[in-house]
Amino acid sequence: MPRSLKTPLGRFRFIGILEGISYLVLLGIAMPLKYLAGWPHAVKVVGWAHGVLFIAYLVALIAVTIDRRWSLIRVIVAFIASLVPFGTFWLESRLKKEEQAVS
Secondary structure (H helix, E strand, O other), X not given: OOHHHHOHHHHHHHXXXXXXXXXXXXXXXXXXXXXXXXXXXXXXXXXXXXXXXHHHHHHHHHHXXXXXXXXXXXXXXXXXXXXOOOHHHHHHHHHHHHHHHHO
């Protein structure tokens, strides 16, 4: 297992990237396939995967909040980042910069 996945923060960052990718695939590929090509199955499959990743993101957010004692504001920002397209990528870059500043 990669070293970064052994910590709650590392797992949160990894799941955040996957959740962000699934959200963009849902919005940018599956939804157009449903509405422009008449293929609703794409939304069903990608939507299900995104839903699972979103729940995993929330669980990882709770774990990292407990581990790092994140403030309520930080938790809210992390939650909102999951609702905005490209938000999890923005959050990942901020967390990476913070980690590099500490090292």
